[in-house]
Amino acid sequence: xxxxxxxxxLAGGVGGxxxxxxxxxxxxxxxxxxxxxxxxxxxxxxxxxxxxxxSVTYALAGLNDPVRGWGLAGESWNAMRAVxxxxxxDWFALGDHDLATHLLRSQRLRAGETLSQVTAxxxxxxxxxxxxxxxSDDPVRSVVDTDEGxxxxxxxxxxxRCEPAFRGIGFDGIADARPAVGFxxxxxxxxxxxxxxxxxxxxxxxxxxxxxxxxxxxLRARRVPVVAVSPFVGGDAVKGPAAKILRELxxxxxxxxxxxxxxxxxxxxxxxxxxxDWASCSRLSALATDTLMRDPGDQARLAREVLxxxxxxPGRSAGA
Ligand code: GDP
Numbered sequence: 001x002x003x004x005x006x007x008x009x010l011a012g013g014v015g016g017x018x019x020x021x022x023x024x025x026x027x028x029x030x031x032x033x034x035x036x037x038x039x040x041x042x043x044x045x046x047x048x049x050x051x052x053x054x055s056v057t058y059a060l061a062g063l064n065d066p067v068r069g070w071g072l073a074g075e076s077w078n079a080m081r082a083v084x085x086x087x088x089x090d091w092f093a094l095g096d097h098d099l100a101t102h103l104l105r106s107q108r109l110r111a112g113e114t115l116s117q118v119t120a121x122x123x124x125x126x127x128x129x130x131x132x133x134x135x136s137d138d139p140v141r142s143v144v145d146t147d148e149g150x151x152x153x154x155x156x157x158x159x160x161r162c163e164p165a166f167r168g169i170g171f172d173g174i175a176d177a178r179p180a181v182g183f184x185x186x187x188x189x190x191x192x193x194x195x196x197x198x199x200x201x202x203x204x205x206x207x208x209x210x211x212x213x214x215x216x217x218x219l220r221a222r223r224v225p226v227v228a229v230s231p232f233v234g235g236d237a238v239k240g241p242a243a244k245i246l247r248e249l250x251x252x253x254x255x256x257x258x259x260x261x262x263x264x265x266x267x268x269x270x271x272x273x274x275x276x277d278w279a280s281c282s283r284l285s286a287l288a289t290d291t292l293m294r295d296p297g298d299q300a301r302l303a304r305e306v307l308x309x310x311x312x313x314p315g316r317s318a319g320a
Contacts (some may be wrong), residue, residue: 003031003193005194006192007032007194008189009034011198014240020034022299026298031183032131033131034133035134037142037206039142043242046106047106054098058071066295069239078094079094090282091159114180116134116137120132125294131182137228140177142208144157144169145164173267195219195222197227201231204241220265227270227310229270231259236253255269255278289302
């Protein structure tokens with residue numbers, strides 16, 4: 001299927017990586033930019049860890065572990081065991097092979113490269129043609145406001161397994177952070193055809209990207225369709241804490257609840273067939289289909305359906 005224009009996908013880790021991988025199977029390398037959340041990034045054992053960028057990169061390289069849902073397939077854990085033996089922190093699991101990514105990334109960042117440059121270099125080495133762009137090269141650190149007080153993101157997400165009740169989220173450093181050049185280029189691309197919000201956690205993964213200074217304004221000013229793919233299937237998240245968080249906020253775990261986080265930004269919505277009833281009474285253009293991506297075949301099918309849906313959106317037919 002040949003398609004005009006450039007597509008911008010905004011993604012977190014697990015769900016985002018799956019749809020991003022599908023999009024790479026149906027769009028040419030120069031027709032897609034994947035912008036990835038870096039609010040989850042943190043420094044651990046002296047290393048710069050970028051969990052969402054790595055999830056997307058490993059998925060696009062076909063190296064990810066689809067069962068565990070994060071990290072590399074065929075991973076071993078010797079370094080972690082050795083860290084624990086010496087009394088070091090082992091609550092954040094870094095596999096032996098994954099460690100190579102963090103070691104090299106940290107070294108290159110210390111030598112003065114930007115996160116965008118390191119991400120692009122790793123992607124090239126792994127044979128990925130499509131652009132993976134961190135949302136910013138400046139440090140942004142998500143902090144979760146919980147019933148126990150504020151917790152740095154990975155403390156909440158991994159160390160505490162999202163157990164404290166979620167009250168809100170903030171992003172340290174965001175006021176001074178600039179969107180990465182590759183993100184700004186995609187936003188300004190005259191060929192920009194549509195923006196896809198991947199089925200990622202709307203608060204933990206997509207809000208940091210949308211909160212960067214100037215991003216929301218630029219997205220709205222482009223007047224191209226913004227299409228959200230729901231991470232919810234029949235009143236629950238496929239994986240992770242998104243449903244728990246919405247319940248704790250008193251927001252329904254439905255497509256409507258999802259839209260409440262986007263303040264009118266979204267023009268069209270892709271929901272699971274389980275939520276088809278909602279789609280038929282929505283004001284927005286909506287597509288109801290099987291959104292569960294069990295394997296790369298599902299990822300490509302859903303990506304194809306999303307792109308065909310965009311082609312059919314009223315007033316924005318292909319080539320318009
Ligand atoms: P995180 O950084 O690991 O939280 O990654 P994301 O924010 O990208 O992904 C978490 C969201 O992805 C969860 O809310 C899941 O419901 C959603 N998700 C994961 N797999 C799928 C899938 O196959 N289909 C859909 N529709 N959503 C998915």
